[in-house]
Amino acid sequence: MPEIVTVLASEEPNASILPGDLLEVLWGSIAFLVVVAVLYKFAWGPLIRAMHGRTERIGGEMDDARAERDTAEAGLEEIRAKVAESKREAARIIEDARRAADAMTTELAERAEAEAADVKRRAETDLETAREQAFVDLEGELSRLAVGAAEVVVVNTLDDAAQQQLIDDYINRVGAQN
Amino acid sequence: MFAQVEFPPIENIVEWPEIFFKDTAVAFNKIGLINLIAVLVPVVIFLVAAAKYKSRRVPKGIQTIAESAIGFIENGIIMQTIGPDGLRYLPLLISLFFFILVGNLFEVIPGFHMPANARMANPMILAVMVLVIFIAVGIKHNGPLRYFKSALFPPGVPTALYVLVTPIELLSTFIVRPFSLAVRLFANMLAGHILLVTFSVLCITTFTLSLLVVIFPFAFGMLTALTAFEIMVAFLQAYIFTILTAVYIGGALHPDH
Numbered sequence: 117m118p119e120i121v122t123v124l125a126s127e128e129p130n131a132s133i134l135p136g137d138l139l140e141v142l143w144g145s146i147a148f149l150v151v152v153a154v155l156y157k158f159a160w161g162p163l164i165r166a167m168h169g170r171t172e173r174i175g176g177e178m179d180d181a182r183a184e185r186d187t188a189e190a191g192l193e194e195i196r197a198k199v200a201e202s203k204r205e206a207a208r209i210i211e212d213a214r215r216a217a218d219a220m221t222t223e224l225a226e227r228a229e230a231e232a233a234d235v236k237r238r239a240e241t242d243l244e245t246a247r248e249q250a251f252v253d254l255e256g257e258l259s260r261l262a263v264g265a266a267e268v269v270v271v272n273t274l275d276d277a278a279q280q281q282l283i284d285d286y287i288n289r290v291g292a293q294n
Numbered sequence: 295m296f297a298q299v300e301f302p303p304i305e306n307i308v309e310w311p312e313i314f315f316k317d318t319a320v321a322f323n324k325i326g327l328i329n330l331i332a333v334l335v336p337v338v339i340f341l342v343a344a345a346k347y348k349s350r351r352v353p354k355g356i357q358t359i360a361e362s363a364i365g366f367i368e369n370g371i372i373m374q375t376i377g378p379d380g381l382r383y384l385p386l387l388i389s390l391f392f393f394i395l396v397g398n399l400f401e402v403i404p405g406f407h408m409p410a411n412a413r414m415a416n417p418m419i420l421a422v423m424v425l426v427i428f429i430a431v432g433i434k435h436n437g438p439l440r441y442f443k444s445a446l447f448p449p450g451v452p453t454a455l456y457v458l459v460t461p462i463e464l465l466s467t468f469i470v471r472p473f474s475l476a477v478r479l480f481a482n483m484l485a486g487h488i489l490l491v492t493f494s495v496l497c498i499t500t501f502t503l504s505l506l507v508v509i510f511p512f513a514f515g516m517l518t519a520l521t522a523f524e525i526m527v528a529f530l531q532a533y534i535f536t537i538l539t540a541v542y543i544g545g546a547l548h549p550d551h
Contacts, residue, residue, distance in 0.1 A: 129306065132313045133324055135407060136306050143497040144490060145404035147517040151525065167358045175352040 307491055308412060308484070328400045328410040329393075336392035367391060371537050376544035383543055386427070390420070391536040394479065398528030401487055402521050409483040409528070414476065417535075421476035424539045425468065432546030444549030475538055482531050486524040493517035 128136035135141055310324035343360030347353075353361050367388050372380040397410035410416050432441035445467050446460050496513040500506045 130310050130324075132311055133327070134405065137302065137495075137498070139498045140491060140494040141405060141407060143494045143501075143514070143517060144402070144407050144521070147494075147514065147521040148402050148404055150518045151402070151522045154522070167355075170358055170362070171352060171354050178352060 301492065301495055307488065308408075310408070324406070324408060325410050325413050325416070328397055328406065328408065329416065331400075332393050332396035332410060335396045336389065339392075340388075363392070364388060367536070371533075371540050375537060375540040376547060379547055380540060380544060383540070387536050387540055390424075390539060391532050394420070394535050395528060395532035398483055398531060399525065401483065401490065401524050401528060407487075407490070409487055411479050411531070412484040412487045414480050417476035417479040420479075420535070421472035424475060424542060425472040428539075428542040428546040429468075431543050432549060435547050436549060441546065441549055449550060471542060475535060479531050479535050482527060486520070486527050489520050490517065490524060493520060 130136045312321040312323045313327070314322040339356060340360050343353075343357045346355075346357045350357070364384070368381065368384060371387060372384060376383070394411060397416065399409075400406040401409035401412070429441075432445065435441075436444065446463050447456055448459065448463065451459050493513055493516045497510065497517055500510040500513050
């Protein structure tokens, strides 16, 4: 006849936090600690390594990002310097062009003034020549008229007064020539 | 020799006396304490991680844990079920995941030995909250008419079949979903809790000077294995509850898909 052992679990009501049967707490806690020990033995190392690996990977990525940012900032500075240099070059070119234009304007104005003065001088010379030519022509014409008049006078009878006048003129011319 | 083992009554397994505000509507017992801890633990973890993030961008220690958890919820749940639209629900889903996880883990934590979600009130409230949230999301993003039309009259179904389909959709979407969500979590945690209590009692019974001691290694081995298994179940149930919440929110966001 087999012996029957009846084990009655505690029927004590639960306390506020702990179960009524404290032995349940004991065995449950021991089992939990065994699981924690096994996890610590086999899983803790890989877990910590994975966490460190993640930290190192992110640190490396942040270092790379920082280096790329520094490179980009240096490139930006270089581009800014080139833009400033280009602006200075453009300003210099514009200034040179402006000076060249001013010089050309001045030269053209001086040349135009010189040409105008030359034209004026030539016109004055031509005018003087024409005037002298007119005097010469006039003198010739006057001589021709004088000769004509003399012929008329010679042809006609001279009265006393005309004779006296001719004598006086002759004396005056002779006096003036001497 | 046979051993007759009598297990404690169910009220000893799941019922806990009130600690504060006894005999009132806001009575506070061990389950309330676990819930409070389940709220405080993630809050403290994320506040500390956020404080460290401000001073140190490269994560270490608790910051790594917090960032890994966020990455897990973001990539493992939200991007898989909702897509980029769902990232706005990341705080909700992380809170849900950690609250359920910490509450579940108290099943094996020495001195407590009680998962908060083995009491139906916890999963039920969480499931009702999820129901309200996904209906609100559906109404907000689609308008009440379009949302309920899509939910109750799925497109592509012959009109005559709506007589059959609509009541089924009504039940499955608004009744069965929260019910199954709550019962799945509650039943899993209660079953695990009962299993652990069973093998604890078996350890107590067999750890004697009699011949029964030969059974003790099996009983203790099972208790240890089940403790490890229940830790996994705690994670798994928190994950399942969270991913289903994300699926329901995604369904409410895009009801025609």
